Amino acid sequence: SVPQKLAEALSSQYGLNVFVAGLLLLLAWAVHASGVGKSHLLCFLTALMLLQLLWMLWYVRHSSSHRRLIRLKDTEAGARWLRGSITLFAVITIILGCLKIGYFVGFSECLSATEGVFPVTHAVHTLLQVYFLWGHAKDVIQSFKTLERFGVIHSVFTNLLLWANSVLNESKHQLNEHKERLITLGFGNISIVLDDHTPPCNCTPPTFCSAISQGVYYLYPFNIEYQILASTMLYVLWKNVGRKVDSHQHRKIQFKFHGVMVGLVLGVTVLAATIGVVVVYLIQIGRSKTKSESALIMFYLYAITLLMLMGAAGLVGIQIYRIDEKSLDESKNPARKLDVDLLVGTAFGSWLISWGSILAIFCAESCPPYTWYNLPYSVLVIVEKYIQNLFIIESTHREPEKLSEDIRTLRVVTVCTGNATSLTSFSLKRGAVAGDVTPQGSKMPPAVNGNTCLREGCGKEEEERSREGALGPACHPRFLQGNAKRRVLRNITAFLFLCNISLWIPPAFGCRPEYDNGLEETVFGFEPWIIVVNLAMPFSIFYRMHAAASLFEVYCRI
Amino acid sequence: SVPQKLAEALSSQYGLNVFVAGLLLLLAWAVHASGVGKSHLLCFLTALMLLQLLWMLWYVRHSSSHRRLIRLKDTEAGARWLRGSITLFAVITIILGCLKIGYFVGFSECLSATEGVFPVTHAVHTLLQVYFLWGHAKDVIQSFKTLERFGVIHSVFTNLLLWANSVLNESKHQLNEHKERLITLGFGNISIVLDDHTPPCNCTPPTFCSAISQGVYYLYPFNIEYQILASTMLYVLWKNVGRKVDSHQHRKIQFKFHGVMVGLVLGVTVLAATIGVVVVYLIQIGRSKTKSESALIMFYLYAITLLMLMGAAGLVGIQIYRIDEKSLDESKNPARKLDVDLLVGTAFGSWLISWGSILAIFCAESCPPYTWYNLPYSVLVIVEKYIQNLFIIESTHREPEKLSEDIRTLRVVTVCTGNATSLTSFSLKRGAVAGDVTPQGSKMPPAVNGNTCLREGCGKEEEERSREGALGPACHPRFLQGNAKRRVLRNITAFLFLCNISLWIPPAFGCRPEYDNGLEETVFGFEPWIIVVNLAMPFSIFYRMHAAASLFEVYCRI
Incomplete structure (x- = not known):
């Protein structure tokens, strides 16, 4: 019975407070605060997940018992391919959970029970949440708004905290690897302390545990994407609570492979090449000084070429749109608005890193020659994201x-x-x-x-x-x-889609020249630069996956 | 000729990049990065201000030469009291500029010319910007959109960078004072290095320079408010570029003192009491351990009482609104949306600090008795902001x-x-x-x-x-x-307005128990907690001033 705006503020403020409390627990754990153990953090996260589980069960029951009432749907929200990709990531998240349970069993002597309870709860939570999103991501909730609003916002921030938790684990791991490399290369002038959270006892089959703790880090990037994707879908659901939806918007998005061979072939080539470059990079880096340098040069040259191609493709796309001017669709659409905000917002992260690199190059007292490749690379990262965002924004608003x-x-x-x-x-x-x-x-x-x-689909395929x-x-x-134009756009989009997937791989799997380059660290100092990279990198990684998702949607629309 | 959405993205991405580059320069200066001096930073800021000056001159000329064309105005933007308060803050900013010029003259032997050029440019920039905002804050720009959009967003981020620069100076000063207190109290276990940026030569009349460098810090809080206020007004101007405004919205906001004696008297009492408490706190803190403790206890008890009163007032206000249910005004209004977003967004800052305190109290191994006052204080800070935001949001949406x-x-x-x-x-x-x-x-x-x-005002006062x-x-x-209800609401709003002004004073002028309390620092560690406080505090301070501004607007509307 509270007005829409007030109910929104009520629930969003609750969610923000939950989030802040969780962030501080994460921070406390990360800086080894006295009196805050990992078990406190996991207890808190488990409690949040259980609360969300209860709410989701109530909601599913409640909505199935009221199934006969006509329920409004936001057809723009929770597209099928989005739910498909979330399912894929969720499967990997559950595998990760199983590995964590195995890790707990191995170290069960000295780990607290929460370390076992957490992955089990997380697996159940993941299963039910994917089921929930498949069934209800499109809902436009119109009844019992207060309880539902609180439940949805609670879910949003629970997922965001799980995301932050995974990001933190991943960052700690990357930082440790970086420090190990520095030790190998013999940089004694920086005081290096490995940030170790390994339990103080032996694992019963030692190879088993070390295999798990190695393997876990290849799955974390997928888990990270799962959590952030889930929270964006839930956020759209929250924005849709109590919304008045115009019923004229059931367009079926169709996926066609027709006539995009060029884009696909180029994109798949890029994808394969990137995987090759990343593998070589990870093998070479930190072995010796010359090997590190050659790995960096290889990466920079490859990335420069790729980013130039992507920028050019984006520019052509924008130019094609500019040829026939049309007014854009400015209608209210929470899913699209969130997508655009996220694109620009998360690009901020990688701009921060890139500007840091640019500044470091100009301010450094001595630049080893290989660091000069960093300059065009950083500039291109900025320009390419600028162009790509413009292209995606124009595409998603081109409905009419x-x-x-x-x-x-x-x-x-x-x-x-x-x-x-x-x-x-x-x-x-x-x-x-x-x-x-x-x-x-x-x-x-x-x-x-x-x-x-009125239902989606409704035999339109046959008509078409x-x-x-x-x-x-x-x-x-x-x-x-018009058709030729459309085909060019579709090729560009397919190419950009695969390029973004490709560029997601290097930072997600530990190929981070921002660490290994060493230039920024000497200018800004080790600690400040590490803090900047660790804060900005998660957003930069998320940007790539999110841009890929947006481009997929654009592709289906063209 | 670019569509609205695209032009927005074009300019906002430009602005974000300027902002990021500036932030990194600030960071580089703050961490004493090698090769980045203060003069680089000031050069960059001066260049940005000069660019904005040129643009503003062009815009003022251009719009005065097209004066005869009917120009749309957004009457909700740039209210007169807002422009009045910005003028007040601008005057103090210019005084601050004069002091800085004096400081430069005193140290002219060893300071680079940029340290003299910067305050001069800043003073000119402030003058012209205030003139610009008086004349054009309500404009709804419809022609030459691209250039104007870029100019406005450039101005927004220039002001934000100037804000960040002032905040950084202020934070460094506070941190140094805190470290000096710690040294006086004999905390040798934390390695304390004063972050000193004083120039390496003697000032010609020494008392003159030390007087200036002391005095400057009493003016910084006002300068900080000026910059952030200017950037919010410019942001609204940017959001209004190319907007279609419904012409039905020229309500004249009127300010009446009638029937708010209770609220005013209570509020003024609070204001006086707060100033007293702050003065006593600043005199007592850091002198000795017992004096520090008694100052902290005094502050906490006072703040707890005040926050409880404010929370109660807010609750009564919300309850009055709840008695007669009305649908809220959900029409599009950039100024109002920004206000609400800022309220919730900046409350985040103080919630972060408060949750940190709560966590620290529960996790600390030993709590000296005086730290327990911190718990109700922190809880009340969270609850009071929660309630106050709800009250303001409901009030500002209650147009109909x-x-x-x-x-x-x-x-x-x-x-x-x-x-x-x-x-x-x-x-x-x-x-x-x-x-x-x-x-x-x-x-x-x-x-x-x-x-x-169609023009604003239009003799309606006489009618009324x-x-x-x-x-x-x-x-x-x-x-x-209805009238009694209105009077109660008006009293509540006046009281809350003065309370928010009061609560702005302690953190802005160096009464920060989050530092002096010492508990959080022992739990989180000195460095992490200092980083958290320094990141969150500017938003927390801005929250109070912004809430006061919003409450003033609410007051005029009731």
Whole structure:
């Protein structure tokens, strides 16, 4: 019974406080605060997850018992491919949980029970949450708003805290590896203390435990993506609580491989090359000074080439959009707004690192030659993200173009085939009056289109296919230009998608020239630069995955 | 010719990059990075200010030469009291600039020229910017959008960087004072190095220079508020570029002292008491261990009492709103949205510190008795901000209440006076149909009300006054309840306003128990806790000033 705005503030402030409390526990653990053990942190996280589990169970029960009531859906939220990728990441998260349970069993002598309870709870939590997101990510909650709002925001921040926890573990691991490399290379001037959290007893089968603790770190990047993805989906669900949704927005996103060979082949080549570069880098780095330098040079040269290609592709895409000016779709859409904010916001992280590198290069008293590759690399990282964000923002706001394209297509159909003209034009006019952006269905009789067919999908694929079939090869000339444009855009998007996946790999799996370069550390000092990188890197990594997800969506829309 | 959304992304990304680059220069200076001197930082800031100066000159010239064209105004943006307070802060900023110039003259032997150029440029920049904001804060820019968007966002981030620069100077000063106190109290176990940036030569009249460098720090808090206030006003201007404004929103905000004696007296008492407490605290702290402890206990007890009063006042306010449920005004309004986001976002800063204190109290191995006062204090800081934010958010979204109140008032007028009934009801109906929220003018003839009277103010005060005069004392019973409610709300708001001003004073002028308490430092470690406090404190301080500003606006609206 509280007004929308107030209920939002009530719940968001609650969520922020939970988040702050958790962040401070994480900080306390990270800096080895006296009196704060890992068990306190895990207790807190477990409690949060259990609370969320209870709420999700209540919500699922409650909504299944009210299934007959018509429930509004936000069709833009929780797309199928998003739920698919979250399932994939969740599976890896559960495997990670199993490994952690194995680790606990191995060290069970000296680990507290919470270290065993946490991964079990986390696995159950992951399972139920994926089930929940599959069933309810599109819900637009209109009843019992207060309890549901609190539940959703609690889930958002629980996932964010789990994300922060994973990020912290991963950062500590990367930092330790970096310190070990520095020790190997003989940098004695920096006081290096390994940040060790290994338990104070022996594991019963020692090889088993060391295998697990090594293997765990290859799975962390996926777990990190899972948590952040889950919290963004839940955040959209929260923004949708009590929202008034216009019912005109059920466009089915379709995935077609047709005509994107160039983009795909280039992208897959980049993906393979990146994996190769990362493997070589990880083998070479820290072995000796010359090997480290050659690994760095190789990485920089490769990244410079790739970023230039990506920037060029993005520029071409923007230019194509600029040729035919259209007003953009500015309608309210929480999912899209979040996507755009996240793109710009998380790019901030990598801009921070890049500007730090640029500053370091100009201020350093002596620059070894290989560090000069760092300059174009850093500049290109900034420019490429700038361009790519513009391209994605323009693409995701280009909804209405589809409509006019389809009208043009329909006109061609009408002119060429010459049948059903009256019906087509009639339903087209009707669609235009109602402001309907789904002209795919406009060849259906008005009665079917109007009322009974409110669910997603609804046999439109067949319609689409039959219409495409009706377009004989003789009818192309009129809209070839639009189609060619679309194909170029689709190739660009596919290429950029695979490039972003590729660029996600190096930092996520420990190929971080920002550490190994050494220049920034000498300018800013070891501690300050490590803090900057550790704060900014998670966002920089997330940017790549998020950009890939956005580009996938763009691809399906073009 | 670029679409709105794209132009926004173009300029905001530019602004973010400027900001990031500046932040890293600040960081480099703060950590004494090799090769980065203060002069580099000041050069960068001076260049940014000069660029902004050029742009502002161009804009002022350009808009005065196009004065005859009708320009849209966002009447919600840049309220007069906001411009008034920015002028006040700007005056102090200019005084600060003069002191800095004096400091430069004194140390001119060994300071680089940039240290003299910077304050001069800053003073000119402040002058012109205040002039600019007086004339153009309400503009809704519709032409030459790209250049103007870039100029405004450049100004936003220039001011934010100047803010960060001042905050950094202030934090360094506070930290040094804290370290000096620790040295006096004999804490030898923490390795304390004073972070000294004093120039390596003698000032010609020594007393003059030390007087200046002491005096400067009493002016910094005002300079900090000026910069952040300017950047929020410019941000609203940026959000308004190219916006479509509905013209129905020219309500004149009026300031009345009538019937708020209780709130004012209580508030002024609090203000006086706070100043007393701060003075005693600053004299006592760091002298000896017992004196420090008694100062801390005094501060905590005082703050606990005050926060409980404020929380109670806020709760009463919310309860009054809850009694008569009304739907809130959810219309688009960049100024208001920014206000709300800032309230919740900056509260985050103080929540971080408070949760840190709570965690420290529970995790510390030994708590001296005086630290226990910290627990209720920290809890109350969290709860009070939670409640106050809810109260402000509800108040600022309660626009339509005014309408119904006025309709009720008008009805009473109609019933009591019995004249002009047809005209009143006619124009009232007309107002309701047009969705007009300014019924103050509804007694005017339709022709006047409809077209010619689009400018703000427009003689409505006289209307208002004459209508209030028409309400004889005999006609009160019907709406006394509403008026009493309004008076209570106004008292609460005035009280909270003065309390927030009061609570702004202690942290801004160096009364920071988070440092002097010592408990958190032993739990988290000196360095981590100092970093947390220095990152969170500026937001916590800004919160108080911003809440006061919001409450002032609420007061004028009730």
